[in-house]
Amino acid sequence: MEVGSKKEKKMGFEETELRLGLPGNTGGSEGEVARKRGFSQTDTTTTVDLKLNLSSKEATAAGMNLNEKANTLQKEKNLLATDPAKPPAKAQVVGWPPVRSFRKNILAVQKGSSEESEKASGNAAFVKVSVDGAPYLRKVDLKMYQSYQELSDALGKMFSSFTIGTCGSQGMKDFMNESKLMDLLHSSDYVPTYEDKDGDWMLVGDVPWEMFVDSCKRVRIMKGTEAIGLAPRAMEKCKNRS
Amino acid sequence: MDFSLPTEPMNHKRKNPDPSPDSDESTTQLSSPFPDEVLERVLSLLNSRKDRNSVSLVCKDWYDAERWSRTHVFIGNCYSVSPEILTRRFPNIRSVTLKGKPRFSDFDLVPPKWGAYVHSWLLVFATKYHFLEELRLKRMTVSDENLKLLALSFPNFKALSLLSCDGFSTDGLASITTHCKNLTELDIQENDIDDKSGKWLSCFPENFMSLEVLNFANLNSDVNFEALERLVSRCKSLKVLKVNENMTLEQLHRLLVLAPHLRELGTGSLLQELTPRQHSELKSAFNNCKNLNMLSGFYEVTSIFLPVLYPACTSLTFLNLSYAALRSDELSNLLVHCPLLQRLWVLDSVEDEGLEAVGSNCPLLEELRVFPASDPFEDEILHGVTEAGFLAVSYGCKKLHYVLYFCRQMTNAAVATIVQNCPDFTHFRLCIMNPRQPDYQTNEPMDEAFGAVVKTCTKLRRLAVSGLLTDLTFEYIGKYANNLETLSVAFAGSSDRGMECVLKGCPKLRKLEIRDCPFGNAALLSSFRKYESMRSLWMSGCKVTMDGCRLLAQEMPRLNVEVIRECGNDGFQADKLYVYRSVAGPRKDAPSFVLTL
Numbered sequence: 001m002e003v004g005s006k007k008e009k010k011m012g013f014e015e016t017e018l019r020l021g022l023p024g025n026t027g028g029s030e031g032e033v034a035r036k037r038g039f040s041q042t043d044t045t046t047t048v049d050l051k052l053n054l055s056s057k058e059a060t061a062a063g064m065n066l067n068e069k070a071n072t073l074q075k076e077k078n079l080l081a082t083d084p085a086k087p088p089a090k091a092q093v094v095g096w097p098p099v100r101s102f103r104k105n106i107l108a109v110q111k112g113s114s115e116e117s118e119k120a121s122g123n124a125a126f127v128k129v130s131v132d133g134a135p136y137l138r139k140v141d142l143k144m145y146q147s148y149q150e151l152s153d154a155l156g157k158m159f160s161s162f163t164i165g166t167c168g169s170q171g172m173k174d175f176m177n178e179s180k181l182m183d184l185l186h187s188s189d190y191v192p193t194y195e196d197k198d199g200d201w202m203l204v205g206d207v208p209w210e211m212f213v214d215s216c217k218r219v220r221i222m223k224g225t226e227a228i229g230l231a232p233r234a235m236e237k238c239k240n241r242s
Numbered sequence: 243m244d245f246s247l248p249t250e251p252m253n254h255k256r257k258n259p260d261p262s263p264d265s266d267e268s269t270t271q272l273s274s275p276f277p278d279e280v281l282e283r284v285l286s287l288l289n290s291r292k293d294r295n296s297v298s299l300v301c302k303d304w305y306d307a308e309r310w311s312r313t314h315v316f317i318g319n320c321y322s323v324s325p326e327i328l329t330r331r332f333p334n335i336r337s338v339t340l341k342g343k344p345r346f347s348d349f350d351l352v353p354p355k356w357g358a359y360v361h362s363w364l365l366v367f368a369t370k371y372h373f374l375e376e377l378r379l380k381r382m383t384v385s386d387e388n389l390k391l392l393a394l395s396f397p398n399f400k401a402l403s404l405l406s407c408d409g410f411s412t413d414g415l416a417s418i419t420t421h422c423k424n425l426t427e428l429d430i431q432e433n434d435i436d437d438k439s440g441k442w443l444s445c446f447p448e449n450f451m452s453l454e455v456l457n458f459a460n461l462n463s464d465v466n467f468e469a470l471e472r473l474v475s476r477c478k479s480l481k482v483l484k485v486n487e488n489m490t491l492e493q494l495h496r497l498l499v500l501a502p503h504l505r506e507l508g509t510g511s512l513l514q515e516l517t518p519r520q521h522s523e524l525k526s527a528f529n530n531c532k533n534l535n536m537l538s539g540f541y542e543v544t545s546i547f548l549p550v551l552y553p554a555c556t557s558l559t560f561l562n563l564s565y566a567a568l569r570s571d572e573l574s575n576l577l578v579h580c581p582l583l584q585r586l587w588v589l590d591s592v593e594d595e596g597l598e599a600v601g602s603n604c605p606l607l608e609e610l611r612v613f614p615a616s617d618p619f620e621d622e623i624l625h626g627v628t629e630a631g632f633l634a635v636s637y638g639c640k641k642l643h644y645v646l647y648f649c650r651q652m653t654n655a656a657v658a659t660i661v662q663n664c665p666d667f668t669h670f671r672l673c674i675m676n677p678r679q680p681d682y683q684t685n686e687p688m689d690e691a692f693g694a695v696v697k698t699c700t701k702l703r704r705l706a707v708s709g710l711l712t713d714l715t716f717e718y719i720g721k722y723a724n725n726l727e728t729l730s731v732a733f734a735g736s737s738d739r740g741m742e743c744v745l746k747g748c749p750k751l752r753k754l755e756i757r758d759c760p761f762g763n764a765a766l767l768s769s770f771r772k773y774e775s776m777r778s779l780w781m782s783g784c785k786v787t788m789d790g791c792r793l794l795a796q797e798m799p800r801l802n803v804e805v806i807r808e809c810g811n812d813g814f815q816a817d818k819l820y821v822y823r824s825v826a827g828p829r830k831d832a833p834s835f836v837l838t839l
Binding site: 094095096103 | 346349351406432460564565613614648673675677706730732757
């Protein structure tokens, strides 16, 4: 296992590169849909500039104080520019959505306590599943499934209004076939990826099912065109294994 | 008609010493034919602020009669008038409502120590309004010393309400409960309070029994339950009791048994396991609450608990579930028992299906608020509502006139249908949570949605817009929203023209709050006289500059033009602008980061 290569900065950079110049928001949800459809950038680019935390110097004066708060917020939430599933821009808009901070705090506490109780249950392996373009996430217990096929069927049902593409029919192991993988990645179909314990983003189907269940922290079903950066490493790992 | 003089002490009324043309005999036909006492008696029956303001403009006699007979005063912006001016005009005030900071301070857009101190008001009230009975403060800064002064200065003090205030601790509350022997109302809601302990509750004297309203739902420290129990059993007129989330179901049960006459109840946290006996006891206690018309609280509620409430739900008109992340089925099962519901607050965890249940079960619904259950900027489970939920409610609830709706997607067509179903909206507050998001089906801006709202809902008084919006939205608003009083705008508009349209139209506009829009000096200065007919203007994250603000201040000396400067600011842009009319002149208590131009 090439542990070293997992930590390559290159991947992180590619991830941010995919997001440069995208107005409004993030890779996570309906914002992306908006982006692709000719959504135009406005002049008040406070959200754009703040998003990457790379162009903080270019932020307009109007956005400066937001930027400072944004930096603090970002540190607090431990957001990484290299983490593709977290929407960095959204976290940085102060006071939005306009919900009284009092109300926000109460719910955060409640959620915290309910999540803790779930983790304590031990026999479940809950992971969050997000689909690019879907307005919601789901939480699934991986231990309820015995194979990638079962998981992809279940996910297909949960996100049925979105095209999941071929990962539903042929199972995710097809991704090991390089030409198929390349086809898929260059199409606009969806590709399931996951974050493993080391914080790296991998293609689903890479490892045996049980190993996947143990190491998977969250799942993100991305658009094929966005998963390109992941493919070479997944291929490399497979080649090395066989 | 009862001509007897009022029995409570009243400042000795004197005739106006200055002879004025109005009281001259030759103009008798213009001034009031009634003696002053009669006029005052009649006017004292007027409660509406607007009516009283109209009355005071008729002639000097009426102005005088009105000012002597007014007992309640509402001040929407504490800096628009001074306590001296207020007490000079209205000598007999018993009840004051004061609002302080701009509304966007609720969303952390106003730095701390900005102002709105109640201190100077209390000092003057202590000498001029000795018989003050009620004080209601919203977004004001209140200290423990202030609360102590309040408790000691007004022997008849009855009602204190603090909403979204800051600067005090539970020690201040203890002053109130210790000294206010005639207290009927203590309502402490959503304040930034230093919650040191629950001892304040134990400070009510053992012979104290006048309490009618007690709301400490947002305080976290434990109170002494036995003290609360004794208090509740003594206060036979208790109508409103909202406890904090530390109250257990057992304790709730004991309180309900003591106070079955409650009209409004706020529960604690409802997570505990109940034995079957406890379950049926609690259900029976709720069954005995025949007057209950409002329920709130519900911190962390489980499905098992909800049926306990069903007997109490039949007379419910207001259900506040905005702290309970209910699922659609849980809400649905509950609403079946709430046919008389007029106001409903929920979290979007109920999803569109839950809102369908609202549409099916609550034909009398007038107000709906749907809050986001999770912070959409965190990578958490996102339940949510869409246009489908709002549509479903509009089909079933024809009387709907107040909506606050946080959603993840919306379409122009849905909004158009919604307002066709419910044309009587007075308050339409739509928050599509992703800034600048277009109609998700057509990818067009949401202009037509808000166009439909303002064209159809002629009674509209309050509007909050969101989504991708061009200047067209504001053209519509300026042209059609003739009754609009409050407008909230964020991440919207294409150019100065948008704001110009609103300022040129909207004849009844009183409050305009704008953030992160491309409106600059041209827009700000386009109708600067309008600001004198408004309570206030807030603009943050826009394109106005210091020069533009200075120009405004120059043109309109009776406006206070304030810029909040934050560190990192270059001195050219005006980050946060707050403009308001005032008869009190510029603030004397402004902190260093607030520049009055």
